Amino acid sequence: MKKLLIVVDYQKDFVNGSLGFKEAEDLDEYLASLIDQYHQNKDDVIFTFDTHQNNYLETQEGKNLPIEHCIKNSDGWELYGKVNTAKKEYDICIEKTTFGSLELGNYLKGKAYSQNMLIL
Numbered sequence: 798m799k800k801l802l803i804v805v806d807y808q809k810d811f812v813n814g815s816l817g818f819k820e821a822e823d824l825d826e827y828l829a830s831l832i833d834q835y836h837q838n839k840d841d842v843i844f845t846f847d848t849h850q851n852n853y854l855e856t857q858e859g860k861n862l863p864i865e866h867c868i869k870n871s872d873g874w875e876l877y878g879k880v881n882t883a884k885k886e887y888d889i890c891i892e893k894t895t896f897g898s899l900e901l902g903n904y905l906k907g908k909a910y911s912q913n914m915l916i917l
């Protein structure tokens with residue numbers, strides 16, 4: 798049975814961008830090696846992307862956290878560093894406009910994995 802790795806919002810804005818912090822940068826090497834390992838074992842990897850539009854500051858989240866981040870297709874929206882390099886075309890990518898993700902829940906419904914690992 799396959800294993801599943803979910804890499805949550807490891808985007809530039811959360812690592813070294815507008816909402817970044819040093820400890821997030823330190824995870825890059827480890828995360829990339831974990832992703833490589835899952836690929837080698839033909840296990841599944843899902844990447845989630847916090848995704849906002851240009852009107853972010855007018856949204857509910859923008860009013861609570863008035864720091865622009867993860868604007869779709871901006872540099873800060875992209876995955877960070879070695880994690881970005883480790884990502885393959887066939888990996889599943891889920892854009893989410895809020896903290897939770899119905900799309901991710903729906904994707905996982907009815908799927909069975911031997912082990913799930915969630916990296917926040």
Ligand SMILES: [Zn+2]
Pocket residue numbers: 847848849858866867
């Ligand atoms: Zn956000």
